[in-house]
Amino acid sequence: MENRQEKLFELLDKSGASLYALLTRLTLREDVAEELMQELFIKLSNYKGLRKIKNWNAYAHKAAVNLAFDWRRRQKRACLSLDNVPEIASNEKSPLSNLINSEESQEMLDAIRQLNKAPRQAIVMRYIQQQPYEDIAEQMNKTTHQVRALCHKAINRLRDLIGK
Amino acid sequence: MSNIDENEILRRLEKLSQIKPTHEATERAINRARLGFSWGTATRSYKIKSPSPIIKFAAAAALLICAGYIIGRVSSAQPVDIEQLRAEIEASLRSSLAASCEQIKDELHQQVQRDLTEFAAQTLAASTTATDQRLIELIRLIDAARMQDHLRVAAAIEKIEMDKEKLGNGLQALATRTNELLRTEQN
Numbered sequence: 001m002e003n004r005q006e007k008l009f010e011l012l013d014k015s016g017a018s019l020y021a022l023l024t025r026l027t028l029r030e031d032v033a034e035e036l037m038q039e040l041f042i043k044l045s046n047y048k049g050l051r052k053i054k055n056w057n058a059y060a061h062k063a064a065v066n067l068a069f070d071w072r073r074r075q076k077r078a079c080l081s082l083d084n085v086p087e088i089a090s091n092e093k094s095p096l097s098n099l100i101n102s103e104e105s106q107e108m109l110d111a112i113r114q115l116n117k118a119p120r121q122a123i124v125m126r127y128i129q130q131q132p133y134e135d136i137a138e139q140m141n142k143t144t145h146q147v148r149a150l151c152h153k154a155i156n157r158l159r160d161l162i163g164k
Numbered sequence: 165m166s167n168i169d170e171n172e173i174l175r176r177l178e179k180l181s182q183i184k185p186t187h188e189a190t191e192r193a194i195n196r197a198r199l200g201f202s203w204g205t206a207t208r209s210y211k212i213k214s215p216s217p218i219i220k221f222a223a224a225a226a227l228l229i230c231a232g233y234i235i236g237r238v239s240s241a242q243p244v245d246i247e248q249l250r251a252e253i254e255a256s257l258r259s260s261l262a263a264s265c266e267q268i269k270d271e272l273h274q275q276v277q278r279d280l281t282e283f284a285a286q287t288l289a290a291s292t293t294a295t296d297q298r299l300i301e302l303i304r305l306i307d308a309a310r311m312q313d314h315l316r317v318a319a320a321i322e323k324i325e326m327d328k329e330k331l332g333n334g335l336q337a338l339a340t341r342t343n344e345l346l347r348t349e350q351n
Contacts, residue, residue, distance in 0.1 A: 008201060016194040024185040033185065034193040038200040045201040105183075108176045127177035155173055163168040 007056060008045055015057050018129075019064050025128050026068035028105055036067050043067075058139040065124050069113045111161040119154035126151050 019040065023033035040063055053059045112120055118140070125136045126147070133144040133151075140147065185193075 005201075009198065012194060012198055016197065017190050020190050020193045021183075021185055024189075025180050025183045028183070030185050030189045030193075034189065034196060037193045038197045041197040041201045104176055105180055108173075108180060123177070127174070128181045130181050155170055158173050159168055159170065162173065 004045065008041060011044075011056050011060055012041065015060060019060060022061060022064050022124075022129060023068055026065065026109060026124070027071060028102065028109070032071060033068075036064070036071060040064050040067055055139065061125070061129070062121060062139075065121060069120070072109060072113050107162060108158070111158050114161055115154055115157060119150050119157065122147055122150040123154045123158070 016037075020033055020037050023036045023040075024030055027033050027036065040060065043063065044060065112123055115123065121140065122136060125131045125139070126133070133147050136142075137144045137147045142150070
């Protein structure tokens, strides 16, 4: 039990910022990302098969992606009016740019949510977390060629979903 | 066919990858996560976890069943109390028949009265006729008896007259004989 806590503290110190940034990118809301961050670590601390995990960092990121897209699924974005669109975490300063970026980003994330689990994971790791193909392949137990193919198919699928 | 090209997708994905939370927010989130699992008692208010779909479905089903049961209990007919039903029907019939009962009673009374009067009149008439006939018959019988008595009296008188004649004749004959006997003796 103590060992588990130590590992989780270590993970939090090492990858906490990265996990929080990922959650923020996938939810576009800092407050929700904060909630999900806490939920992620509570889940990790309660997870019984934690001993079997070899790469804690990869596992935590995968779990964070799933949590974020679960949250997105629960949200009825279609029900939100423009007045209710929260201010997203963005580097842009113009409100109009923020709004446009928000709409584009929401649309993209909703499209990613509709992908299957493996392509979704690959797209997030490659294009949102900006990880090299080799790292992704290692984390997903695939070859780099398979990961490239997965990403290519996922991009085409996103084109279909967004271009509808 | 999609009207959006691959570069646009990549551009949007890159924009997403450039989003960075503030340093303060990151610190706050990390501290909150640390507190959450180190204390081991994350308060429910901090959680945004919602019940699993199975629990939601079970709860919805239970609510539905309860609602159905309650609606059924409320809307279903109560068990029939025969005695109460009979009393209610009786009271209803009584109240509905109360007015007409009086009217029917009056009519019946009048009808009986009329019938009795008619019957009495008929009986009286019949009785009078019968009595008259009996009286006439009685008178006839009395007349017949008187006539017969008269005939008998007349016959008796006639017999007496005849007997009287016979007696006179006998007495005369006796007198004659006696005279003759006396003369004979004198002779």
